[in-house]
Amino acid sequence: MPEFNAPLRDMRFVLHEVFDAPALWARLPALADSVDAATADAILEEAAKVTSYLIAPLNRSGDEEGAQWADGQVSTPIGFKQAYATYIEGGWVGLSGNADFGGMGMPKMLAVQFEEMLYGANSSFALYSALSSGACLALDAHASDTLKNLYLPPMYEGRWAGSMCLTEAHAGTDLGIIRTRAEPQADGSFSISGSKIFITGGDQDLTENIVHLVLAKLPDAPAGPKGISLFVVPKVLVNVDGSLGQANAVSCGSIEHKMGIKASATCVMNFDGANGWLVGEANKGLAAMFTMMNYERLSIGIQGIGCAEASYQSAVAYARERVQSRAPTGAIAPDKVADPIIVHPDVRRMLLSMKAMTEGGRAFASYVGQQLDLAKFSDDAKERDNAQTLVALLTPVAKAFFTDTGLESCINGQQVFGGHGYIREWGQEQLVRDVRIAQIYEGTNGIQALDLLGRKVLADKGIALRQFTGEIRRFAHQPGAPYSTQLFDAVQRLEDLSDWLQDQAATHRNEVGAASVEYLHLFGYVAYAWLWARMAQVAQQKRGEDEGFYGAKIATADFYIHRLLPRILSLEQSIRAGSASLFGLSAEQF
Ligand SMILES: Cc1cc2nc3c(=O)[nH]c(=O)nc-3n(C[C@H](O)[C@H](O)[C@H](O)COP(=O)(O)OP(=O)(O)OC[C@H]3O[C@@H](n4cnc5c(N)ncnc54)[C@H](O)[C@@H]3O)c2cc1C
Numbered sequence: 261m262p263e264f265n266a267p268l269r270d271m272r273f274v275l276h277e278v279f280d281a282p283a284l285w286a287r288l289p290a291l292a293d294s295v296d297a298a299t300a301d302a303i304l305e306e307a308a309k310v311t312s313y314l315i316a317p318l319n320r321s322g323d324e325e326g327a328q329w330a331d332g333q334v335s336t337p338i339g340f341k342q343a344y345a346t347y348i349e350g351g352w353v354g355l356s357g358n359a360d361f362g363g364m365g366m367p368k369m370l371a372v373q374f375e376e377m378l379y380g381a382n383s384s385f386a387l388y389s390a391l392s393s394g395a396c397l398a399l400d401a402h403a404s405d406t407l408k409n410l411y412l413p414p415m416y417e418g419r420w421a422g423s424m425c426l427t428e429a430h431a432g433t434d435l436g437i438i439r440t441r442a443e444p445q446a447d448g449s450f451s452i453s454g455s456k457i458f459i460t461g462g463d464q465d466l467t468e469n470i471v472h473l474v475l476a477k478l479p480d481a482p483a484g485p486k487g488i489s490l491f492v493v494p495k496v497l498v499n500v501d502g503s504l505g506q507a508n509a510v511s512c513g514s515i516e517h518k519m520g521i522k523a524s525a526t527c528v529m530n531f532d533g534a535n536g537w538l539v540g541e542a543n544k545g546l547a548a549m550f551t552m553m554n555y556e557r558l559s560i561g562i563q564g565i566g567c568a569e570a571s572y573q574s575a576v577a578y579a580r581e582r583v584q585s586r587a588p589t590g591a592i593a594p595d596k597v598a599d600p601i602i603v604h605p606d607v608r609r610m611l612l613s614m615k616a617m618t619e620g621g622r623a624f625a626s627y628v629g630q631q632l633d634l635a636k637f638s639d640d641a642k643e644r645d646n647a648q649t650l651v652a653l654l655t656p657v658a659k660a661f662f663t664d665t666g667l668e669s670c671i672n673g674q675q676v677f678g679g680h681g682y683i684r685e686w687g688q689e690q691l692v693r694d695v696r697i698a699q700i701y702e703g704t705n706g707i708q709a710l711d712l713l714g715r716k717v718l719a720d721k722g723i724a725l726r727q728f729t730g731e732i733r734r735f736a737h738q739p740g741a742p743y744s745t746q747l748f749d750a751v752q753r754l755e756d757l758s759d760w761l762q763d764q765a766a767t768h769r770n771e772v773g774a775a776s777v778e779y780l781h782l783f784g785y786v787a788y789a790w791l792w793a794r795m796a797q798v799a800q801q802k803r804g805e806d807e808g809f810y811g812a813k814i815a816t817a818d819f820y821i822h823r824l825l826p827r828i829l830s831l832e833q834s835i836r837a838g839s840a841s842l843f844g845l846s847a848e849q850f
Contacts, residue, residue: 263687264316264570266308266377269809270619274373274626275300277798278791281369284630288637291367294359300370303355307374310350314343316381322523323384323690327464329515334463334525340385344466348418353389358400361412368636369629375559376622379566383694384523386566388421388461390559395422395473398552402540403492410498411471420469424552425456425493425529433707435475435546436484442476442491442536452476452493452536455513455528458701462527463495463512469504470495472529473552474536475545482543490545491536509534520693553702554651557659558628560702564666565621567695571673571688572614578686579607579676601676609823610672616820617665619813620788623795625662628654646727653724654787656712660705660777661784663698670695709776712783718765718772722758729755732790742796743789743821750786750828757782757832764838774839782831789825792817 275281282297318339325337336344347353356371357363378386396415399408414420431438440454452474456462463470472493481487497505513528540548579602583593587603601607631654634647674681674688681688699705717725729751736747761779764771796817799810 263319263574264312264381265573266304266311266380267569267622268304268308270622271304271373271376272301273795273798273809273813274623275369277802278623278794279369279626279630281367281626281630284369284633285367288633289639290365290637291633294365295367295370303366303370304373306350307352307377310347310352311374311377311381314346315378315385318343318385318523319382320687320690322382323520323694324522326522327384327515327525329463329512329525329527332511332513333465334512334515334527335465336388336525337523340388340523341466343385344388344418347389351417353392353418354396354416355393357393357396357416358412361396361400361408362416363396363412367629368632369626372558372562372625372629373622375562376566376569376625379563380570381566382523383563383567384521386563387521387524388464388466389418390556391424391461392418392420392422394552394555394559395424395471397555398473398490398548399471399492399539401551402490402548407492407537407539410500410502411492411494414469414502415471419467420471420494421461421464421467423459423461423470423472423529424549424556425459425462425472425474426549427456427458428454429457433704435488438475438477438488440474440476440531442478442489442538444478445535448537450476450478450491450536450538452491452531452534455530457528458516459527459529460524460701462525462529463515464525468496469498472510473539473549474531475549476536478542485546487543488545488549489542490539490548492539493531493534493536497535519696520690521697554655557655557702557708558625558632560698561658561660561662562625563698564663564695565618565625567691567698568614568618568621568666568669568673571670571691572611572618574687575614575673575676576602576611578680579611582677607676610676612816612819613824614669614672616792616816616824617669617788619795619816620791620820621662621665623791624654624784624787625658627791628658649724649727653712653716653728656708656716657780657784657787659702660699660708660712660780661787663695664705664781665784666695667692667699705780706777709780710773713761713776713779714772717758717779718762722755722762725755725758728787732786735790735794741793742800742817743793746821746825747789747793750789750825753828753832754783754786757835760836768839770839770843774842775835778831778835782828782835785825785828785831789821792820 285291285295322337328335354363356366356368359365428438442450442452474491474493475488497508499505509532511530513530516526582601583596583598584601587599592599592603631647631650638644670691677688732751736744799813803810
């Protein structure tokens, strides 16, 4: 038995039965010839083998050994190099990449399932290629044809990796104050100088080259975020024919020692007059980088779901085996000294909370994937625009809600093990450590919440929000739609609260920041309620075919609606209490 089993049955349920993805693919010309239900299933099955049998077995040893740095070089833990070589043979890095440059051109809806498997199997390993996929997307969208032709094919192949170089010691959230400089050179390239910290995969021994996407400032750049440009800076310089030349003036100064994802190298990267090439327009680098950041935000959100799934699988197995005390209703296993802990209401609460949030998250990630596919592949401009609006609205929710609740799930999984969850043996403590970073990097969850409420909801006067809640209302209006009463109530609360915040924000400048995290959570719970109702609707129709699977779906939907959705009531109350109590103390009084 592998330590991690890709949740294939549930992924197929979401893709085929809830969203009918194959029907969507058939009507999108760019996908119609390349993917159908059978292809998608074959890809998922192969992905399950690769993640369960090749990558998951390196999770524990990778954590124990960690990435190492010596004499300016990073080495990944034993087994990573061989596994990575096998992994890229399957073309996984370019799964949803542009087919014109060697990508497989598969839909994002499918790719999100694969990403979840990767993170569930081994978060550190997953990160080495997650950054490459995002870097490819940014290059594809913004780089010149020359750069695309040179860099994209080996990156999609996985022979070269990508990195994202934003953060500096004094500049994390506030990228407007970065100090890395780019000096124009006579040949049209730029000389890049500065130091970046916390760069995931900034150096490693898996690939022939590393393509750093670096934010830097030109000499005449305006101050702040409007003066940032994006450059491609390879570790090894690339000749015009695509072959590798001399080493560039890029070095890894050290790696961080950290709480989790220990096998992922988090690097200090020094650029000492390194050769770089401008990507997109001068001073518009932050917008170009957002192509990569938005991709990575969804991906990092999915890290939360993957870790939660892994935690759930071992917690359920343990709860069935571990015997302690008798069930409150009388002995369930009288032949044993005690009953399995899965009989206890509190253990069931933990397991069901994990199941409900993980499967709800999987459906939400698939929905965002569907919108990304429509935004990219639809031949109807209005449909593309609508989908793009939803992607922009939902990306911060996906990143922050998946990871906040992902940590909650992993902690629940650890708790199911009691003291055995705190020691190394069972892997639960590693999952808690590994998932924790996902709330912090790619923009902290606090910043995601500000983005959602400030930019995506209030700045456009709730138009995007209404587009989303309109979908929920349309579902709930269907005759016989499950949980329609709860859905109407939840959506009304979300809309009323958003209107109230719009009014508050006009006169109280701290109101948005005071409300944003709770608002994002409330939004997430409402979105999951809709997805659980959709899943319950399908399960009700098919229950006779497989009581085990569909019956569990219906029961979990019930649990979600009655036990988890009511969290929105307390979130709403906190938000409506306003910001004043946050400012009752002076900085000295803390
Ligand atoms: C393991 C790891 C891997 C990473 N990988 C990468 C990578 O590959 N590339 C890269 O460029 N970076 C990477 N990072 C950096 C990461 O993205 C940043 O740490 C993160 O964005 C936060 O920046 P900061 O640490 O400087 O915190 P700060 O920006 O100093 O924030 C500190 C706290 O203040 C809050 N805060 C800041 N500003 C505001 C505001 N305006 N309103 C409300 N709250 C605010 C934050 O939410 C946070 O809670 C990585 C970090 C780690 C630890």
